[in-house]
Amino acid sequence: MKMNDDRIRWLADGSESLDSEMLREYGQPEAEEAPDAFEMPHPRERRYYHLLHTWTHRRGERLMNRMYSVAVVLICVAICALLIATTADMPRFGDAAPLEDDNLSEFYVEEGYRHTGAANIVTGIILDFRGFDTLGESHVLFIALCTVLMLLYLPKKSDPKTMREWLESEADDRRFEPHADLILQQGAVLLVPLVLVFGVYILLNGHLSPGGGFSGGTVLGAGLILYLLAYGFRKTERFFNFRTYRRLTTSALLFYALSKGYIFFTGANGISNGVGTGRFGAILSGGLLLPLSVAVGLVVACTMYVLYTLFRKGDL
Amino acid sequence: MLNALTDHLEEVAALILFGIGFSNLLLNRNMIKKIIGFSMMDSAIYLFLASYGYIRGRLAPILPAETPAPSVTQYVNPLPAGLVLTGIVVSVSSTAIMLALTVRLYRRYHTLNIDEIAMRAKEADEA
Numbered sequence: 083m084k085m086n087d088d089r090i091r092w093l094a095d096g097s098e099s100l101d102s103e104m105l106r107e108y109g110q111p112e113a114e115e116a117p118d119a120f121e122m123p124h125p126r127e128r129r130y131y132h133l134l135h136t137w138t139h140r141r142g143e144r145l146m147n148r149m150y151s152v153a154v155v156l157i158c159v160a161i162c163a164l165l166i167a168t169t170a171d172m173p174r175f176g177d178a179a180p181l182e183d184d185n186l187s188e189f190y191v192e193e194g195y196r197h198t199g200a201a202n203i204v205t206g207i208i209l210d211f212r213g214f215d216t217l218g219e220s221h222v223l224f225i226a227l228c229t230v231l232m233l234l235y236l237p238k239k240s241d242p243k244t245m246r247e248w249l250e251s252e253a254d255d256r257r258f259e260p261h262a263d264l265i266l267q268q269g270a271v272l273l274v275p276l277v278l279v280f281g282v283y284i285l286l287n288g289h290l291s292p293g294g295g296f297s298g299g300t301v302l303g304a305g306l307i308l309y310l311l312a313y314g315f316r317k318t319e320r321f322f323n324f325r326t327y328r329r330l331t332t333s334a335l336l337f338y339a340l341s342k343g344y345i346f347f348t349g350a351n352g353i354s355n356g357v358g359t360g361r362f363g364a365i366l367s368g369g370l371l372l373p374l375s376v377a378v379g380l381v382v383a384c385t386m387y388v389l390y391t392l393f394r395k396g397d398l
Numbered sequence: 399m400l401n402a403l404t405d406h407l408e409e410v411a412a413l414i415l416f417g418i419g420f421s422n423l424l425l426n427r428n429m430i431k432k433i434i435g436f437s438m439m440d441s442a443i444y445l446f447l448a449s450y451g452y453i454r455g456r457l458a459p460i461l462p463a464e465t466p467a468p469s470v471t472q473y474v475n476p477l478p479a480g481l482v483l484t485g486i487v488v489s490v491s492s493t494a495i496m497l498a499l500t501v502r503l504y505r506r507y508h509t510l511n512i513d514e515i516a517m518r519a520k521e522a523d524e525a
Contacts, residue, residue, distance in 0.1 A: 151425060154421055154424040154425055155421060155425075157424075158417045158418075158420050158421040158424070159417065161417060161420065162413055162414060162416070162417035165413045165416070165417075166403075166410050166413050166414075169406040169409045169410060169413070170401055170405075170406075172406060172409065172450075174405045174406070175405060175406050175407065175408050175409065175449060175452070175454075176452055176453060176454030176455075177453065177454075178453050178456075178471070181453060181470065181474075181475050184475065184477070186477065187470070187475050187476060187477045188470045190476055190477065191459060191468060191469075191470045191473050191476060192467065192468055192469070192470055194476075195461055195468065201460055201461045201462075202459070202460045203459040203460065203461070203473070203476045204459055204476050204479045204480055204483075207476060207477065207480045208480045208483055208484070212480060215484060216484075219484055219487045219488065222487065222488055222491050223487060223490070223491055225491075226490075226491030226492070226494050226495055227494070229495050229498065230494050230495060230498040233495075233498040233499060233501070233502050234498050234501060234502070247505050250505065290460075291460065292458070292460070294483075296483060296486070296487060362461075362463075362464035363463070363464065382487075389494050392498075393497065393498070393501065
């Protein structure tokens, strides 16, 4: 119960009291261990031992470090030289030769839009031909976030094990992050809507112009992080908490997996899937590419934002 | 070798960046700097792939209007762009995990020096 009282006091007094507490805790010199009493029978032996010991500690360590550095530099230079020598066999930079032997790229460029209905061939490739690959990518992001959550999540319980870590991260948060900064807030008023609208634009135009789920999602996440920086956790908690994250991400991933599975199943069995490719160049063209890139974008935006909050204070 | 420098300047730059990142990864004792080196190696690979896909004088692979048969001779290679996109997401994920592990290690040992962390972990094991 004492820990709990401490926490309340620290939170009420601000970080200064916590600082002095931590200073008292860590500032105490550690108890020195008595050196091993090492009995050497002969004084000459003892002197040799002493010489060897000092040499290892002063010169030997430095010598080993220097040898390691030299070896590392040599190995890196050798690897670089080997790789650069290999580039001599490659076609010249900017040459069309690699594309001429490449039937796959030729197929993607010439036939891609007829199969996918997307003006942007790269989006057609990553969301249609290589759709399962992109699904795996989204899951890689999701799993990475789960790992970071396991490593950094600090529940605000009065568990004495995580108490100190939580208090330290809270103190860091108070010390290093801006609080109600006027310039930042006024800038955010102008910038956040623009950034969010631009993110949505990139997200929705991924099959027509440069962009797509990953880039649009990153811009959306950056907008959310800017809002959080300017206005703090109290404001963002109202519309984005852990439950929102869980619901959004799992439903987006589930939607992606189900629709992709449906498309591949019907395509493999020669059944018409009932989703046309739409008129070329319109916002609703490209069949399922638009909803798929929105799903990917939601996953990416949420993941970026939650990663930031986890690194900042271990909680949402 | 000289021929490589004149004909493949972009690829050579990417490979030198790779070497710098690799030596950074091996030489630095600070965990954060090691992670920076790792990210540099990632970026070098993307630069390499992107320069491999580029073809001088051709357009980005986005069709301007509906054409009956888009010709492959008009556009750059779209495949490396897709691969780089995949790679960037994976490198973001791995960087996040590495940084999270570093934060945990720092909270436990209050140092970023990898030698000191290894020494203290060994001491804790023996005790």
